[in-house]
Amino acid sequence: MTRLTTDDIQDIRFELNAYDRYLVSATGRSLLGIGAAAAGFGDVPRFRDAAASIRMAVVPIRSGLGVISGFAETVCGILVHMGFDAFVTGYSDVSGFAEAVDVGAQVILAADDDRFVALCPRQGKTVDNSRATATGFVAGLDLMAGGLDGKRVLVLGCGPVGRWVVEALLMRKAIVTVVDRVAKKAEGLAGWTRAVFQTTIHVGFELGQALSTHLLIVDTTNAAGVIHARHVTTDTRVAAPGMPCGVTSNAREKLAGRILHDPLQIGVAAMACQAVHIIREQPVSLSPAVHDGKSA
Ligand code: 2YC
Numbered sequence: 005m006t007r008l009t010t011d012d013i014q015d016i017r018f019e020l021n022a023y024d025r026y027l028v029s030a031t032g033r034s035l036l037g038i039g040a041a042a043a044g045f046g047d048v049p050r051f052r053d054a055a056a057s058i059r060m061a062v063v064p065i066r067s068g069l070g071v072i073s074g075f076a077e078t079v080c081g082i083l084v085h086m087g088f089d090a091f092v093t094g095y096s097d098v099s100g101f102a103e104a105v106d107v108g109a110q111v112i113l114a115a116d117d118d119r120f121v122a123l124c125p126r127q128g129k130t131v132d133n134s135r136a137t138a139t140g141f142v143a144g145l146d147l148m149a150g151g152l153d154g155k156r157v158l159v160l161g162c163g164p165v166g167r168w169v170v171e172a173l174l175m176r177k178a179i180v181t182v183v184d185r186v187a188k189k190a191e192g193l194a195g196w197t198r199a200v201f202q203t204t205i206h207v208g209f210e211l212g213q214a215l216s217t218h219l220l221i222v223d224t225t226n227a228a229g230v231i232h233a234r235h236v237t238t239d240t241r242v243a244a245p246g247m248p249c250g251v252t253s254n255a256r257e258k259l260a261g262r263i264l265h266d267p268l269q270i271g272v273a274a275m276a277c278q279a280v281h282i283i284r285e286q287p288v289s290l291s292p293a294v295h296d297g298k299s300a
Pocket of ligand 1: 075117119
């Protein structure tokens with residue numbers, strides 16, 4: 005996914021109540037409700053019970069291109085908005101991880117230039133932002149569309165997020181078509197789904213034609229201006245994770261309340277809920293820590 009800028013994220017944590025109102029109007033659920041759906045929790049009250057008393061730490065990471073001003077605070081703000089006991093560590097990097105563990109954080113969120121993860125150290129498990137974002141936006145599309153079973157869904161982009169979107173759609177028994185500028189990537193993804201899910205997905209070769217023949221679209225490309233107003237009808241619904249948004253402003257106007265797009269929120273919500281699921285399913289890791297191939 006594209007590296008975020010401070011501009012992309014600086015207002016997010018102050019506008020979460022308004023965003024929840026939009027999500028409820030578009031999907032019937034709030035950020036918490038969509039995150040819980042993405043993590044397989046049937047209902048929010050059951051999720052709230054599971055999530056109580058789980059402390060989460062967000063650790064700023066200075067490696068590579070360094071800290072994005074406001075990133076850790078925004079991730080933390082989303083978690084607090086959802087009702088989690090979350091905080092940003094005073095230290096960054098290794099000192100930040102040590103601080104998180106010292107104060108009993110069960111989930112530690114951190115991002116370098118390559119990965120954004122939620123770590124569950126006691127369970128020996130990690131939640132990856134790409135996969136969580138995919139499951140969160142597919143859960144949202146499912147809610148917008150009133151179910152995806154047997155419905156045709158077009159996936160634009162066959163990178164990591166696109167792959168996990170296809171997985172989440174197949175688990176919902178959708179009929180999937182994928183399109184990528186690089187035809188080989190689309191064909192490779194079709195081969196993967198045949199091998200892993202014994203399921204055939206369709207590969208589209210002409211973007212305009214694919215867009216004009218689908219009412220349910222997930223845009224995982226990192227390109228702007230992919231979906232235009234001419235591709236959109238009053239029955240079209242779009243899920244567009246990450247930046248930049250692939251839907252033009254005219255198309256967004258036409259879509260009105262039938263689009264899900266954000267740079268971070270739904271992905272973080274899904275990460276947090278999946279981490280709760282891991283902790284509640286497996287309170288601690290039973291296998292001994294293994295170092296250099298020998299039991300510790
Ligand atoms: O502030 C920090 O701790 C930085 N190290 C964070 C860098 C995040 C880089 N990744 C991104 O901007 C996007 C995220 C939405 C998730 C994946 N890529």
